[in-house]
Amino acid sequence: GENVEQHPSTLSVQEGDSAVIKCTYSDSASNYFPWYKQELGKGPQLIIDIRSNVGEKKDQRIAVTLNKTAKHFSLHITETQPEDSAVYFCAASIGSNYQLIWGAGTKLIIKP
């Protein structure tokens, strides 16, 4: 079946440094790629998304890049802060009813 692979499973970076999380997807028909942040005890919250007709999208310290040929997309967080510590999930659209297939998540730890 279709799947999304996400790496690394845990990422520890010094406060102020950059963090990069990578995902690959298998369904060539996927055209929507959101990133969600999940804090402890809460539901996932959308932080940024990208569509297949765009190669890069930026929102302040967060950016996402998409390579459709290679079927991979990445989340970049610059100037990391303690509040960036959370679990991050990537997802890719599948099917015709806006369903998403999810990566396994990356636990991001920001060291002071």
Add this chain to the structure above:
Amino acid sequence: NAGVTQTPKFRILKIGQSMTLQCAQDMNHNYMYWYRQDPGMGLKLIYYSVGAGITDKGEVPNGYNVSRSTTEDFPLRLELAAPSQTSVYFCASRGQGSNQPQHFGDGTRLSIL
């Protein structure tokens, strides 16, 4: 604006018991989804609905049932609870159109003992 509300937040069930997880949204969204999240895993889709009266199976529907009698509510039913159904359950909704994100509730943590 409440968004997506899930109840209860926590529940412990005995094997073989049944229960209903409630999900309500006040954003007039057509699309609603139920996911389960196991430790170290991504979200797995259980069931989804594209509108009142319409439901369909996701990736892991066995052991669950849903109904969608109104736009606002999308309850998930466990008929015969099994230890394998111990998980955190999330409900999500989205509006019409390709640019709409899924909005999530804060989850129900369910333990089957």
